[in-house]
Amino acid sequence: MGDLVQAAETFISxxxxxxxxxxxxxxxxxxxxxSMLKLESEQDSIDEDKYRSVVSWTKHDKDRRRKHFSDLFRLIQLENLSNEFLNDVVHKEELVGSSVECTNLIITATLSRLLGAQVYKKMKGQSDEIIIIGGLSCEQSVAKFNTKTIQWSNMPDTNIARMWPSAVNYNQQILLMGGAEGLSGPYYNSVKMLDLNDENPKWDSNLPSMGEKRFAFASALLDGLVYCAGGWNGNSSLSSCESYNPEERKWSSIRNMNEKRNSHALVSARGSLYALGGGDGSYTKTNTAECYDPRKGKWEYIPPMKTCRYGLAAVVLNNEIYAIGGNAGSKNLSSVEKYNLDTKTWIDVPSMNEEKYGGSACVVDGLIWVFGGYGAKTVEFYDPATNKWQVSTNMDRERRFLCVLSI
Structure with missing residues (x-):
């Protein structure tokens, strides 16, 4: 039977x-x-054929199939399409123009082809590498992981313990904020920066401190500003939030969240911030989520997650927010769910191979990579095209309550 299947796939290809x-x-x-779109072919115009087939297939039953169009569109190698085909055919298609994801994919493919894939990734602050910072048991340690070679390498240590800090990558400058020396403190509001644009990068402590000490908090980049939300200050859980302008080197307070949150997640998408899960410091775990639109200047609730998640990781991929792992109060979680920004609904995603509470995640080349967590030993990645999690390798050492960033 295996030979027959292989022969059929060869014929179809x-x-x-x-x-x-x-x-x-x-x-x-x-x-x-x-499955058809993933097949390789020696035909020069195969990606044009793939595009036309996806459009025809979708329009054959448009009302029911339209929801699948963006997922199918991303399986086409847009870099192989000519500028003429993109301008004369693809750009004029209503199915493409009405999808933010499809439009972004075209922009990415066009710039990648014009500038070269590696140059474009560098401009976007992306590569095949991930930086891993701190965490319980290795608070000063910083490592780098290559997703292609599956190799670990050392980076300059932070020189001061940073357990459960938060970090962002701003134009290849890693801003490391807050955290604590240990579970009982002391707690920090200080900020350090590692400039990866330097040939020999070193941590710089000459940056303005946050307005509040924050431990087990979350941060995200939005429109050139760094946002920090919630956390624990040593006495209580926080609802307060603040933003940092790297160009002006200035911190400013913004509207408080509707709830006190620590050990939560924060992501940015479509011009807004999304705070997910966490707890209020009284051993209460929550599934609530809220959204901050800087134009409105206030936080508003969105539909709650299906599961309470404390110490979760979160990323944005393909117009959806993924809530990954965490703790539900009685057990650590391997489960994952995602929030669709268009339909405003949460749906289940296949579970990871390992429970991950206090882990961290980022996106590289369309894959979600998850590192660390309480007792977690593996590095896993999720491919939305196959809807499966795979174990890549083991962690270089035990790390939980850490930060990971694509660089």
Whole structure:
């Protein structure tokens, strides 16, 4: 049976263009279409055929299939499409123009082709590498992980313990904020910076401190500003938030969240911030989530997650917010759910292979990478195209309550 399947796949691959153009293709289910789009072919124009087939398949039953269009569109190698085809065909398609994700994919592909993939990644502050900072048991340690070679390397230590800090990558400058020397403190409001643009980067402590001491808090970048929300100051959980302007080197307070939160997550998407889960400091874990729009200047609740998540990780990928792992009060979690920004609903995602409470996550090349957590030994990644988690390797050492960032 295996030989028969392989022979069939080989035949289809060699005749992929004809299969994509056939009337039978319009009757395929979405999973079969995805499988076809992932097949390689020696035909020069195969990506044009793939694009046309996706449009035709979607329009064959537009009301039901439209929701799958962006997922299928991202499986097309847009870099292989000519500028003429993009301008004369793709840009004029209503299915593409009405999708923010599809438009962003076209922009990325165009710039990547014009500038070169590695140059474009560098401009966007992205590469194949991830920086891992601090965490319980190795608070001063900083490491770098290459997602392609699966190799670890050392980076300059922070020289001061940073347990459960928060960090952002601002134009290849790593801003490391807050944290504590240990669970019982002392707690910090200080900020350090590692400039990866330097040939020999070193941590710089000559930056303005946050307005409040923050431990087990969360941060995110939005429109050139660094936002920090919630946390623990040594006495109580916080609802307070502040923003930092790196160009002006100035911190400013913004509106408090509706709830006190520590051990929560914060992400930015579509011009807003999203705070997820955490707890209020009284051993109460929450599934609530809220959104801050700087234009409105206030926090508003969004639908709660399905599961209470304390010490979770979160990322944004393909117009969806992923809430990953955490603790629900009685157990650590391997479960994952995602929030669709268009439908405003939470849906389940396949669980990780390992429970991860106090882990951290980031996105590299369309994959979600998760590191660390209480007792967690593995590095895992999630591919939305296959809807599966895979174990990549083991951690270099035990790390929980850490920060990870794509660089």
């Amino acid at each position: 060699k005749n992929l263009g004809a299969v994509l153009k056939s009337s039978d293709f319009l009757q395929f289910g979405v999973d079969d279409v995805k």
